[in-house]
Amino acid sequence: MDFRFKVNDWVVYTREKHSLSPGPRAKNISPSTHGEMYSYEVDKYWVVSQVHQDSLILETRTGKQHRVAMNDRRLRHPSWWERLFYADRFPRRASAPGRAMANRTA
Secondary structure, three states: OOOOOOOOOEEEEEEEEEEOOOOOOOEEEEEOOOOOOEEEEEEEEEEEEEEOOOEEEEEOOOOOEEEEEOOOOOEEOOOHHHHHHOHHHOOOOOOOHHHHHHHHHO
C-alpha cells in the first residue's frame, strides 16, 4: 500500500488519551487497575500542512500543529466513508490568496 502524503491531504491520526470519563468518540476503552482513570483512543481528523523527509506537520481545525513521523502506525489516510460522513471534522483547506481578498472586498 502506498503511504505517500501530500500537502492538503486529509489524514486520520489515532491518539491515545487518559481521563476520568471518555467521550463519545472514544474507542478501545480500558480502565486503570483501580478503576479511577480510563485510557482510550480517539481518532483525530487533521490535514497535512508540510511534508519533510521523514515526518509530516499536521494541522488541526484550531490551527495547532503536530510533527508526526511519516511511518507512524497511528497515521493513515481516511477511508471513503470517513471522507463522506466526517468531512466537517477535517480542517478547511487553505484557499488561494486572491480568492480570500476577493471575498473581503465583496
